[in-house]
Amino acid sequence: MKRLFRLSFSLALFILCTAFAQTVAVVTPYLAQPGTQFMVEAFEAAAKAKGWTVNVIDTAGDVAAVISRIEDVVTQGVDAIVINVDPAQVAAGLASAADANIPVFGMDAGTDAMLVTNVTSNGYAMATETSSYVVDRIGGAGRVVMFVFDAYPPVQKRGVVADAIFGNYPDIEIVDRITPDVSDGGIADSRAKMEAVLAANPDAGSISAVWAAWDQPALGALQAIEDAGRGAEGIVIVGIDANPQALDAIRAGGNFEASVSQDFNGIGSTTADLVERYLGGETITQATVYVPTTLVTGANVGDFVSQ
Amino acid sequence: MTRLGRLTRRFGTLLGFLIVILFFWFNLPDTFMTARNLLNISQQVSMLAVVAFSMTIVMVMNDFDLSVGSMASLAGIVAALLFSQGSSVFLGVSAALAVGLLGGLINGVLVSLVGILPFVATLGTLTIFSGLAFFVSGGKTIFGRDIPAAFSGFARAGLPLGTLNERPLLLPNLTLVALIVLFLVWLTLEHTTFGRRLYAIGGNREASRLAGVRVRLLRLLAFVLTGLGAALAGLMYASRVASANPTQGAGLMLDAIAAVFLGMTMSEEGEPHVLATLVGVLILGVLDNGLTQMQVDSYVREMLMGGIIVAAVASSSLGKQS
Known part of the structure; x- marks a missing residue:
């Protein structure tokens, strides 16, 4: 009981301290997949460099839970939401974000009118x-x-x-x-x-x-x-x-x-850049932003071992 | 045992729930205890609630139904497949519910007439329903234009309650459905002979049989109702995500059992009651919502939730021993 309050107090302090920086939620059911992991890690790294607070939420394959978690972070009042899931399946969540004027970005998600833009490979x-x-x-x-x-x-x-x-x-x-x-x-x-x-x-x-x-x-x-x-x-x-x-x-x-x-790191960091540009007041006109891909042959395959 | 001890044992879980709510209220002063967020939570837990309420019916008899999750997936797939072939919403929904009835009937026959342990019988049907969902859908997610707007729109609409901050406040349709199911299950279990006899079977099956209760028939009917409830939850899920996927209901089963167990800690005799199950469902839903808003890591959130379930059941069990 006492510990619970101590925990709550420290969490409250933490939240108070970070209240003035941008807060971005990343919601995906697919964090267990390698491609998604690379994207999310690159996004987090780029966001950290910009001084943002990033909340990564994995619903472990549950798409309805993605809607619920989008609704939660809308209630929480984040500055932007990034999704990595088919937008058509989470339209209910996108609608709640739109009602609260919170921009949603797709990170290899699929093009949708309710997203500011979607960053992916061509x-x-x-x-x-x-x-x-x-x-x-x-x-x-x-x-x-x-x-x-x-x-x-x-x-x-x-x-x-x-x-x-x-x-x-x-x-x-x-x-x-x-x-x-x-x-x-x-x-x-x-x-x-x-x-x-x-x-x-x-x-x-x-x-x-x-x-x-x-x-x-x-x-x-x-x-x-x-x-x-x-x-x-x-x-x-x-x-x-x-x-x-x-x-x-x-x-x-x-x-x-x-x-x-596909350049998953590039997709992650480009998404972060687009969030920054949008929050900075810029209008994003492209419904889809493509990140260049690389042909892999015997000549350059050594560069890709780590991925 | 002291009076106080008895009270904490009976109301420990409820007290825990109140502490959880106060904790979030304190930490999220602006966003947690708002009408919008609470309505939001009610909608988020509605599908789990319907499965848990239906699960309560069989758990009253000390039985289980492990197949509810895959039945929910199968029902969603059946409706979506019919929609994609141009069926009306009414036909798709009816067919999905019929599949639920039939699946429940199969469970009931296996458990009650053939006499297989519910754990084994429903583990088998879990696999069968899941395989069937994959088979009829070809493993694909059915979405987009195949899902009629009237069906997906249902989960996004609700009863207008007024406006708040210039945005309409709705009592979500999914919440309404869950409330109706809650009322029906409560009425059936607590206020009909059928329901009281299920409790009698749970208390002592052999004694009930000797007292003239038609144990076989009643058990069979209980499983049919649980199957129907699971199919309804599957339809609610499909409507919410405007799509159907052969695995999407899988997560519901364990959470539903956890919710019923949480509720059972609130009963003197350790029996499941549907209103107590509701508290169990709300504990899970509120934790999910509050911890997400407090930006607790998803995996830590999962561990915390498991820990809280174990702690609740353990404290109630210790209370009973003392």
């Missing part, structure tokens, strides 16, 4: 990087297998760009445009699909490249190609996201040659 640009890489590696001619997922808008964007770039080369033929079953994580089914494609195209050189809209199908295709004993045919595989498994594969120097790394 899916079109990432797909441009890997499709151009494939075109250059096969000299603008050859047979390409594509792995896409048009049901999920952020990945659908990538496929559209690859279609356009490959379509611009009359000597590039799309052997198959495969949508893998992702319920098992995407690797196993992509591998099975790739095995079928290899069986249907048994001649060495009949497949020039595999373009995958994200890393899992690329890894599945890599397994299929290696297990079929066709690793030496020079089939070029590319993915997107540069997940740790993909980085390992690129480092190993086999068929998996390239992927794209």
Whole structure:
């Protein structure tokens, strides 16, 4: 009991001391995911440099709790809120923030009219990087297998760009445009699909490249190609996201040659900068702010080991 | 035992709840004890409340239903899938509630007629309902245009109570639903023969049977009601997040059991009562709200909440031994 009051007194003092600096709440259900962790840590570091108080709230996968926690920090009267969750699912929370005139920023969240802006990577640009890489590696001619997922808008964007770039080369033929079953994580089914494609195209050189809209199908295709004993045919595989498994594969120097790394640290610190600009009175006109991504190949894969 | 001892034992949890409220009031003088924040908390706990109230019905008989969380997810998915195929809100909601009834019936049959321990039977159905939710949804979240505005708008609307600081003050619809469920469960458990017999079964199942209580039928019906309540909570959740995901109700089950246990510490006989469950739910909700406002780290918040539950149950249990 006594201890409770002592704790409350010290907390009250603490709150009094920090009452005059900017207070920003970061709310996400996904803090356990590495990408989110990098973003949040970079945001916290940037905010600390600006002298803000940051309250990071993780609801451990519970999206309704994100709404509740947004309502709580609105009641608390924070200066700004940053979310890392699909804005459409937390519209009730965004509405309560709007009622109280508290700005909400998306950090890799999705574009929404109720957000000041959303900071993320450009899916079109990432797909441009890997499709151009494939075109250059096969000299603008050859047979390409594509792995896409048009049901999920952020990945659908990538496929559209690859279609356009490959379509611009009359000597590039799309052997198959495969949508893998992702319920098992995407690797196993992509591998099975790739095995079928290899069986249907048994001649060495009949497949020039595999373009995958994200890393899992690329890894599945890599397994299929290696297990079929066709690793030496020079089939070029590319993915997107540069997940740790993909980085390992690129480092190993086999068929998996390239992927794209999102700059999660950059997304975090850029979000902090945008919050600062907005609170400083600037109008943010872009509904989405893109942070540049980096093509990862054998040449620079060493730079990405730590991520 | 002294009179004072008996009082602290009975009202220790309530006293603890009051201390928690005073603590937040003292630390958050401007924002905690406001009409808006309290209404806000009532809305935040409404889904948990409905699950906990329904859970109280089976816990009265010393039974459990571990499947409520996955039933809530499944109900949300069923409604959302029907919406995405163009069904009306009425049809989607009815179908989801029917799934709840059916799931509860399955639990009831397994526990009451087949005679499987509730822990094992509902652990099994937990897995089945969860698998079914993944299967019918393909593992995807259903959201956006698939969810009709009339459905998602329900959770964002409420009864106007007036205006405060030039913003309308609403009694949220979700709070209203929880209050209605509270009233119905209270009426059923405390003021019907059915409810009193459930308590009798909880007291001594064999004696109740020998006294002519139709134990099997009543247990079965109790599980049906719990399934229905879980489905309703799943619909409330789906409406609040304007989407349905095959795992979204999973967190409700343990919190609901915790709330009922917290409530049980307030009863002389250690029986669950739905009004006491309400106090348990409010303790959890107020802690979540207050600790968030005080910027306590999410993980510390979780540990504190677990610690408070254990402390409450421990103090009540020690009180009973002395």
